[in-house]
Amino acid sequence: CAVELRIPDAIHEHGGQPVTLTQLVSALGSNPTRRPSTMRLLTYSGFFTMQNAGNGEDTYLLSNHSHYLLRDHPHSISPFLLLELDPLILTPWQSLSAWFRGDSPTAFHHLNGAGLWEFAGQTPKLNDMFNEAMASDSHMTMDAIIKEHRDVFHGLKSLVDVGGGNGAAAMALAEAFPQLKCTVLDLPHVVASAPNRTAIDFMAGNMFEYVPPGRRCFLEGELWKDTVNFVLAPTFESFISILVHVWYDAVDTA
Numbered sequence: 001c002a003v004e005l006r007i008p009d010a011i012h013e014h015g016g017q018p019v020t021l022t023q024l025v026s027a028l029g030s031n032p033t034r035r036p037s038t039m040r041l042l043t044y045s046g047f048f049t050m051q052n053a054g055n056g057e058d059t060y061l062l063s064n065h066s067h068y069l070l071r072d073h074p075h076s077i078s079p080f081l082l083l084e085l086d087p088l089i090l091t092p093w094q095s096l097s098a099w100f101r102g103d104s105p106t107a108f109h110h111l112n113g114a115g116l117w118e119f120a121g122q123t124p125k126l127n128d129m130f131n132e133a134m135a136s137d138s139h140m141t142m143d144a145i146i147k148e149h150r151d152v153f154h155g156l157k158s159l160v161d162v163g164g165g166n167g168a169a170a171m172a173l174a175e176a177f178p179q180l181k182c183t184v185l186d187l188p189h190v191v192a193s194a195p196n197r198t199a200i201d202f203m204a205g206n207m208f209e210y211v212p213p214g215r216r217c218f219l220e221g222e223l224w225k226d227t228v229n230f231v232l233a234p235t236f237e238s239f240i241s242i243l244v245h246v247w248y249d250a251v252d253t254a
Contacts, residue, residue, distance in 0.1 A: 002042055003078045005030065008069040011048070011062055018051055018059030075140040083133035088112075088126055121189035131190060135168035142172035153177050160185055161218045162207045166194045169218070174199040183212055 002008060010027040011019045021039065025032045039060060043050045047066045051059045062070075068077050083089060092099075092107035104110035112119050120127045146153075153159075157179065161170040164184035174182045181201075184194070188204040203212055211217065 001038065002047055002066075003069055003081055006071070007039075007042070008047075008062060008066045009071055011060055012067075012070055016061075018061050020057050020059050022057070024060070075143070076136055077140070079129070079132040079136040083129050086126075086129065117187055121187065124193075127189055127193060131166045131193065134165040138165075138168040138172065142169050146172065146176045150176075153180065156180055156216055159183070159216045159218055160212055162211055163219070165190060167197050167200050167202065170200045171197055173218075185211060 005028055007024070007028065010024055013027070014023065019027075021032075021035055024030075024039070025035050039048065039050075039058075042048055043060065046063055047069070048060045049063050051061070067073055068075055069081075070076055071078055092111050095107050095111055099107040099110045102110055106115060108119070109115050114122070120130055153173065153176070156177070158181045159170075159173065161167070161173075161182060161184045163186055164170050165186060167182075167184045170182040170184050173180055182199070183201045183203055184191075185203045185205055185207060186194075187206065191202045191204040194202055205212075
């Protein structure tokens, strides 16, 4: 709600000064009768701080956390939140019982007739939303990775970012390590909508079928153990597993 209505941006655009409810309603064009309860809830949740202006009207400022909801913040998580809370992503969780009774591979597939990646390839809105969310996540995590783990990339000449989306993570690496040749591998519909980035190369493909050769494979996400062993391991000298969750099934807990 706060992100969709752009409440943090409206407060931020007031130049760091406290904003009254009247000013917020004017800036957002929302129903004035619903704004007080919404702002009280968001304040008690820690998104904003509230002050009394002395004239009987409360005023609001951003909290330390709500700065990350600003659209133009370099580490904004708004695109990620919008994806996670979109009905396309949330509704399958409400259909688990129907999925358990059926034979679809996932609850998302049960509702939409296709898996997430296939459906995103057919739905530009979801594709754009997903890519923007992954880019926002990369902007935050890559700063920490480059700062804390520079030694991992020193002397490295080539790297393949598997499932690298629109290239946000690879671009951060290419800027931090000019000698590094970065290639982003992702599905065709993702590569087709990727921005033009001169410092990195894009390759359309399926990571479960083929990964282009490189000295290192970079993964930012989740994989099952057998995927790493049988798909990626034979292709590379090693892969960089920063921020990678390698899941083990219930039988193999080694």
